[in-house]
Amino acid sequence: MNLPLEGLLVTDLTAYWAGPFCTKFLADFGATVVKVESPVHPDVVRITLTSPATHGPDYYNKSAYFNNYSRNKLSLGLDIGAPAGRDTLLKLVAKSDIVAENLRADVMDNLGLGYDTMKSVKADIIMLSLSAFGKTGPLRRFAGIGTTMEQMSGLASLNTYGDEVPYNTGIAYGDPNAGVMGVAAVVMALMQRDATGIGSFIDLSQQENLICLFGEQVLDWFWNGRNPLPQGNGSMVMAPHGCYPCEGNDRWLTVAIQTDAEWHIFAAAIGKPELASIYPDLLSRLSNTHEIDAEIASWTVTQDAAEVASLLQAKGIAASPVLDAVDLIGDPQMKARGFFEMVDDADLGRWAYDGIAWRLMETPGSIRTPAPRFGQHNDHVLREIVGLSQADVEDLRAGGAVADSF
């Protein structure tokens, strides 16, 4: 049972990030995930942010971004807009347990590939639709990208330096969280199928799922008719509470002081014990955050962020360096837990994929194969899974419905 989802077949029509992030988990835990990729409208993530050093005719197999999230999946190059491609897709769906897509909410219906069609070829199919705004409502035809979701969910309005100027997050924050919730939705649908034999349609609006990550802020509006006060890196209940410059280029330390006792220890640790007498309690600290933060910064700026964090942690204080994605490779905690896994990637060489953050100790899942090249598994999927003859496959190829490259 290392691979608890072994035996499940997923027709994966997702692209970009939210959907592929969801099906990554299904694949990591053993499901057979067939990524159906259009040669006409390729997954944008395949063709952006590829490394210039690796450009070439098959540059689309060389995106670290794509490959990291596509491990363990099979690739079928299929034009589902062509009649023969559509027929082939439905033959694959007929063998599948799950269909996943994250196109604009009306696109699958417009293609005649909505839930009713899927159900007509597989009665108990589980279909996951991860659209920007959901299948119903006035915004259902709006496409969404990562920044769209952050702005139109209200998250960006909470993301300020303490004034009203909004920022997006540095990642497309709605996407992975929609993907994670999508897994729970699919697994609950599997439980329902086990119990009753029925399939499910899941309408996951990324906007709604994102709002669920700050539900308490909404309540403030309904009760008090006000938008939440901007916080920045500060806090209304803790001080000091912030992000301070350290030695080096763009190096930073976060610190959160939760009690008066911690404040005394902290002031002594930074060699400024007098601060604890000048600002003895939380109210005086909250009223003088600018002065106190300046005092702290004048000390941290000559210090190494990681060393100070360790020193403060030893004294019982919450502190962390601001680690960037490169720092994480050498972070002692990430290394000790072995989060990153070296993978022999066919086109990118050996490099560290993200590991599996859900550490199910008895059924941990695994990274078994690197990301597929475009169309790498055309013959395998069409013959072994769909059950076509080699002659049928060659016909599809000759007609352009099946593609080995683009």
Place this chain on the structure above:
Amino acid sequence: MATESVLKRFRIIELGQGVSAAFAGRNLAGFGAEVIKVEAPGTGDSTRRAGPYRDDRLNAEASGLYLYLNAGKKSLTLDPSTTTGAELLRELIGQADGVLENCVPGTLKGWGCDPVDLIAANPRLVITSVSPYGSTGPHAGWHATNLTSFASGSQMAATGDPAREPLCTGGYQAEYQAGINAFSASVLALYIASRTGKGQRIDISGQECMAGASEAVGPLARHARDRRPRQGQHRFSFVAINKCADGWAGIFGTHQQRRQIASALGMPELLDDPRLADMPAILAHDEELTPIVERFMAAHTKAELTEIAGRSGLTLNPVATIGEIAASPHLAEREFFETRQHPVAGDVTLPGRPFKSATIDWGPGVAPLLGEHTQEICQSLLGLTASQTIALRNAGII
């Protein structure tokens, strides 16, 4: 279609404080699980003191963060650090399908509730432990708040103005991310247990969840040691957040959207403007193009920009305030927000189900009062008599 809530047969014991485990528990309860939240006698969960409050009147029974995270749960007050309290907890867990906890790693073992023993006694049990750094490794016991936890996962380094300090994303996002991952991982393990009869431990590290969800930033760093500057509010002329007539709005376009840009801005001459020919040209002329975009955005309201987006096909997104989200006709038509009556807080309107499905029921309840279900649980699950319950209460154990 009449179906039973899929998680209805599961009983989950929730231990700990704050947001991460509680958010996972909120979702389990919403989809039908019986979630028993164990709170400290007298004080209860820390989120009872976090607000927001109606009219800013402090009340531990009416804190918004608590009401949101704990809707549909039962509250049992119990002190597991006492011998008797720990015995009662073990008895309770023996009758459960899952434990969801975000205590400091090692806490359960300290109470005499070693996860290994709990599973030996109840093999179907799923124990989900959530913590900022995971339960092993040199930082397992590190102190953390939402801010310091967020800083550890690489998302903060990528967020904010490149000329300023990195910016922590609003709300409690480090904890919510750990929580949503703990929820989905728990559902997966409960599914496995329901098929095999075998439970297991799950170790969720907030740092790993955030590291593994960093879009292109993480893979590019790991593959090419590519250290990218924060992108800030203004990446370039056509990818930015700008002031509009009644707030803020985002624009997203590249040379591939020349046609849409020209149409949206009402400037057909931009279609053949060499400054928009390709990305290098757009970037080279940022100082000339940016004021054009700023003037356009400033001249229109959010509603007008939405209308222009629909007409031109250009991505123009108002930055919605929370008030605008609350009043959204789209969300109203989808009946996303749900209002329930709470005995102390009155009307409580909250985000509802995280996804819709006709076959997966969602049954939102209200959050419990502190210890509201203590008596019921002591008598029905723990088999205590009324006088035993009173004695335990007097001793401060429940």
